[in-house]
Amino acid sequence: MADLDTSAEETEPGISEQPPKRRRLRSLWIFLGLLAGFVIYAYGFQVTEVSLDKITDETRQTQLFRVIRALAQPDLITYEVESTDIDLDYMIPCPAGGFEAEPVQGEAIFTVDPPCAEPREVVTITGSGFRANDNVQVFFVPPNGTELRLANVRTDPEGSFQVDARLSNRPDTEIQTVRVKSRLNAGSIFSPVYVEGENGEMLRSPRWSENAVQTLDLIIETVFLALLATTLGTLIAIPLSFFAARNLMRDVRMPALQLGLAIAGIPIGLYIGLLVSRESRRLIETLPDSALLQAAVALAAGAVVARLIPIAVPVPGSNVTRTARIGAGIAAALVGLIAAQALVRFSQIGGAWAAARLGVFDFIGQFVVLLGQILGAAFDAFAAIGLAGVLAYLGSRFGYRLGRRVSGGLNRALSILAGALAGALLAMAVGQVVAWLYQIVDRQSTVVIPAVVGAVLGAVLAWRSSQRGPIGIGLAVYYTARTVFNALRSIEALVLALVFVIWVGLGPFAGALALALHTIAANAKLYSEQVESINAGPVEAVRATGATRLQTVVYAVVPQIVAPYISFTMYRWDINVRFSTIIGFVGGGGIGFLLQQNIGLLNYRAAAAQMLAIAIVVATMDWASSRLRERFV
């Protein structure tokens, strides 16, 4: 309180010191602001069609109450229903000479008076020996077997009943049937039903309704859909997040010569990577389909790679010649490809072998097979991108060395050349994308013109860089990554799901892919912000020990971001579970599909079960993720 008083004393003189004109102006501004707010909200009310009439309308309220009551009784449990049919022969109309049916045998019996009658005549049905206080239904059954209801009646405490009913208008020469159905009340959790079993009285066992089973199935699908989407999205988002971190990318600058040759290495690497990947697969496929053999090949090739890598990437300052290093590097890459191909084959063969022997757990074997298939399918891409990266690196090293060897005019000329080459390549790549998008076949406008324009732009950039210093390629990558993430993030996962449904069809796979893509964009941004907020001191210190950029990231950056990364991943899983509950609305699988269907069919009790399941799962995830996050931050 004391604090409040003093602050009031301090501010008041301050206001009174202002000239009256300014005070009036201030009041005017406040008034105008309030007026503007009033207008904005008035318009808002109009466009959102706010209507008190609709809220208080009686028929609408009745509907609402019906829904709310249905929601309070989720369709989760059913009871076994036991029904007994007792049939009595009957004739409409009475044949010549009359008709007398054979009396019903058994404990519960009934008669109809008279035993035959004209159509639409009123008859009396009398029964006894039924269950006390039970609902009994009386039907007329013509020869085609349809049950036409004549009456509903309740038995008295002795188990007897008597009811008058008008017969159906179904004259026939054949003998027809009057049927009495004694059926136990379906019951509810509040009024359990007892029956006499062999061992005395027992509770009629409640069981999960079909809706409950379906709900459980789909809620599990929902949680796993979210898990897969989060895993896939996170795996891709983590490496990408480094490119979107300003503090890591800011200092990445390259002279034009180095950058140009690095970029030139990319298409060559892509091409060779594709070629080598296909060849290595062919090589592996010539081997017999034995899991053991493939495993042995994978292990042996892996061991060779492990030997080659220290030669290719030696301890700095050791006397391994450059030729040996490059040779070992290329050999390691090739042998590594073979190892990976063998591993893919092994997982396919071994997975199938295991699936045939695991019984209930055969899905594990199938999963291994599928992993092998996915790896195999993505292999060309991995190899191409990997080799493109390696060649870009080699190009950059070569450019760096070359740049240090030559100087002056020659250096400038080489830089401009490299810049032109890189510019032309990049522009041609863009040209190809445009050609594909708009289905342009004219090679002049998709290859030649872009190449020339790109070359000129690249040359100009290289020339400028020769005067102004290295090109800030890091920042260019940073801005590109940020832009892509922001654009992707602004598309809601629900919209993405619509696209993926077109691609892979209705079902949880489409939903998982949509959520994964959204996760990449959203988490890459969150992650990169974590990288940006790290303490720069350790990075500087590790760099000072002579570590490479990669080592600096591994030893100074990664330890600082592991905890927030885990925390954000948990949070994203939580969000994804929430989201996957409604992604079914657009056909993306999960429980949303069932929920939407039941709401559409006005089956609110069934929908209530799904809502309950969603609430339980989301609340549990929320709790679990916050508990886990507490541990890590």
Next chain:
Amino acid sequence: MLQVENLTKVYDDGTVALRDVSFEVAEGQFLAIIGLSGSGKSTLLRCINRLIDPTEGRIVWKGEDITAASEEEMRRIRRRIGMVFQNFNLVHRSRVITNVLAGRLGYTSPALALANRFSRSDRERALAQLARFGLEGKEQNRTEELSGGQQQRVGIARAMMQDPEMILADEPVASLDPVLAHSIMQYLEDINRSDGVTVLCSLHFLDLVHRYGQRVIALNEGRLVFEGLPSEIDDAMFKDIYGQEAERVG
């Protein structure tokens, strides 16, 4: 011998941190660098291992031109230059031993970085360094659990893992209380005397300079204003370095 010739650093925003600084440091010397905050001490030390690229001038160490070294050569040079920081610059969440082992990264194949592996001899060496600086049994602790003085000793152990021939110490005791300051300075003195490591150490307090420095250089607004023995800093000199209004406190 470390020769700094006409070193000038102008930052991108136009700030001139160093103006035409030249001096020499003999092998095995303990050089103290003094000056006000912002006088260019940190920039000078970081130019020597090229954490900051100087704008003009040359730095030659043992006949090798540091300013002209390529990235790869620079990494090789850096691993022989240990660095100790005012804020210790340790990774708080990592274990003590990991922070110390990071000093060996310049001697480790970069391919092993992803596997997070160090050789057995590196681990033994790290334990020996921890023992030398009185941190036995702390190797598995998280670094953030250590006190300030202990953290700075981890920082020194990390620098010593590099087998350095020179140590750059940027205000190594400015974040510590006076008692701890002397303990840290004694470790640096011991490294200088027993291991023959050249030490360049920037300091705030003149009594530390008198006690530990063999030679002193002083910077004021990026200019070298004094070079000589600690005993030569008299009151007039002091006011030249720290400004006319400055009072001696220590």
